[in-house]
Amino acid sequence: MKAAAFEYVRATSLPDALRELNGAKPISGSQSMGPMLNLRLARPGRVVDVSRIADLRSVSEAGEVVRVGAAVTHAEIEDGKHALLRHPYLQHVASGIAYRAIRNRGTIGGSLAHADPAADWPLALSALDARLELSKADGTRQVRVSEFMLGAFTTVLEEGEIITAVLLPKLGTTLRWGYYKLCRKTGEFAHASAAAAFDARTGLARVVLGALDGPPAALDELARQIAQRGPAAATEDALTQAVASAMPNADGIDRQIHAAALERCLAQAFGLANATTA
Numbered sequence: 568m569k570a571a572a573f574e575y576v577r578a579t580s581l582p583d584a585l586r587e588l589n590g591a592k593p594i595s596g597s598q599s600m601g602p603m604l605n606l607r608l609a610r611p612g613r614v615v616d617v618s619r620i621a622d623l624r625s626v627s628e629a630g631e632v633v634r635v636g637a638a639v640t641h642a643e644i645e646d647g648k649h650a651l652l653r654h655p656y657l658q659h660v661a662s663g664i665a666y667r668a669i670r671n672r673g674t675i676g677g678s679l680a681h682a683d684p685a686a687d688w689p690l691a692l693s694a695l696d697a698r699l700e701l702s703k704a705d706g707t708r709q710v711r712v713s714e715f716m717l718g719a720f721t722t723v724l725e726e727g728e729i730i731t732a733v734l735l736p737k738l739g740t741t742l743r744w745g746y747y748k749l750c751r752k753t754g755e756f757a758h759a760s761a762a763a764a765f766d767a768r769t770g771l772a773r774v775v776l777g778a779l780d781g782p783p784a785a786l787d788e789l790a791r792q793i794a795q796r797g798p799a800a801a802t803e804d805a806l807t808q809a810v811a812s813a814m815p816n817a818d819g820i821d822r823q824i825h826a827a828a829l830e831r832c833l834a835q836a837f838g839l840a841n842a843t844t845a
């Protein structure tokens with residue numbers, strides 16, 4: 568199938584984009600939007616391409632955080648193109664997204680806005696407790712990544728509002744992290760996924776489960792116990808309970824698969840024997 572006719576506008580600046588967005592749909596890497604247009608699951612009359620806006624393509628330090636423009640691609644993060652994003656956690660996550668051709672065009676902001684429950688960035692950035700900068704014609708606001716996604720393919724974005732940046736905490740060598748994505752073939756969306764981030768320097772302690780029916784679920788009690796007592800707190804019972812509370816309506820097999828992803832993610836974070844890099 569081919570897309571229905573639509574008008575294409577390439578924005579050259581943020582004010583230009585915000586003006587043009589009135590009643591139009593933003594498009595960035597087009598890796599999700601392209602198929603949706605071709606399948607006619609989306610039929611916007613006009614799309615506004617935000618992928619060439621310099622402000623959305625740049626990465627900079629902004630006080631305590633690193634400001635990552637929403638149109639930075641997965642491949643740029645994988646390749647360590649931006650010095651401020653050269654961290655094994657970010658590079659590991661980026662390199663596991665889809666195939667290289669998709670990573671070359673797909674963007675961090677597009678991935679978050681698309682809000683696929685099985686996607687990588689909503690999970691990985693929630694574990695870092697990152698924030699998003701959202702802009703529309705009458706101003707800018709910030710939201711936590713963990714509060715951005717409301718459900719499958721549904722976010723807090725309002726009409727005419729776009730993600731302009733991800734605000735990341737600065738990642739250093741003190742970050743203990745784990746990221747495990749279970750999929751049958753490399754390059755597929757996750758069937759189960761989990762991310763963990765602990766940093767004694769900043770007090771960050773987050774464990775998040777992904778590939779659920781809705782947004783990733785923070786396992787706060789488990790994270791608190793691990794931060795206090797170390798990885799010994801991640802007993803089989805504790806993991807089973809945490810997974811059950813995050814996916815109460817799932818069947819036993821699905822829960823078990825998520826529990827396995829969680830166990831492997833924590834093993835990676837704490838250098839335990841059952842860690843795997845898959």
Ligand SMILES: Cc1cc2nc3c(=O)[nH]c(=O)nc-3n(C[C@H](O)[C@H](O)[C@H](O)COP(=O)(O)OP(=O)(O)OC[C@H]3O[C@@H](n4cnc5c(N)ncnc54)[C@H](O)[C@@H]3O)c2cc1C
Pocket residue numbers: 592593594595596597598599600601602617637638663664665666669672673674675676677678679680681685686687688724728729730731754755756757
């Ligand atoms: C075969 C295949 C496999 C994939 N596998 C994975 C995977 O394993 N893991 C994973 O995480 N993803 C995967 N993806 C998705 C891929 O990462 C996409 O690049 C990403 O989801 C969307 O990014 P994009 O920049 O291409 O956005 P687009 O396709 O351009 O847009 C997607 C949606 O976001 C909106 N949007 C785009 N940019 C903005 C913005 N700045 N502000 C507000 N709204 C915006 C658009 O209006 C649209 O609704 C896969 C995609 C394909 C086709």
